[in-house]
Amino acid sequence: MSTHGGDAGHHSRGGPVRSPRSLLAGLTLISLAALALWLTRDLSQGTLYAMGPAMMPRWLAIGVGLGGLALLISAFIRTGDLLERWSLRGPAFVILAILAFATTIRPFSLGWISTPGLGLLFAGPLAILISGYASDEARWLELLILALGLTAFCMELFGDILNLPIPPFPNTFPELFPADWSQKAVLRATAAILACAAVILVILTRHRAPVRVDVADNSGRI
Incomplete structure (x- = not known):
């Protein structure tokens, strides 16, 4: 047997x-x-x-x-x-994404290195885009859609619903909106813009032709 x-x-x-x-x-x-x-x-x-x-x-x-x-x-x-056998690609990109988020969401200074506080509006998509490349199957357009949609959701959840002290955007960002708008109104409008952008990208890319992949036939030829 x-x-x-x-x-x-x-x-x-x-x-x-x-x-x-x-x-x-x-x-x-x-x-x-x-x-x-x-x-x-x-x-x-x-x-x-x-x-x-x-x-x-x-x-x-x-x-x-x-x-x-x-x-x-x-x-x-x-x-x-x-x-x-381990690959360093995954941990390296994930750690890099965490560091990018930590050093950009609020003002950061270390010696001669300093970064402005960009808030969740920019730090969130940046972290998602970087961490997405931990996989060798990453596609930048799919990551961009995820980054826009997930950032909009997090801004609404943490900033509007839970009222957590997380900076949603740079201090000068509300100046782009009418002066009588409150920070909550700016936050909701910004989240809506991000969500709409994600939906538009999904619609525009839905009918894209799939990438052709050559498959070996039974004879072994490619």
């Missing part, structure tokens, strides 16, 4: 860890959650009616930690994949 070599190796893995990839992912998520909880330890959480600056990151960290715990447990219960 013959058996498939891949299946035999998959089921004959020794030791208590049955899924090394799940184990590493779980430990990573738990570590990130613990770091977030530690960094927000001195911030006020507030209530659901008056949210403090620690409310959202703290509960997000708890959710990430619970997800990591589930992965950690599954690593000892369910057979999964082995660790593969």
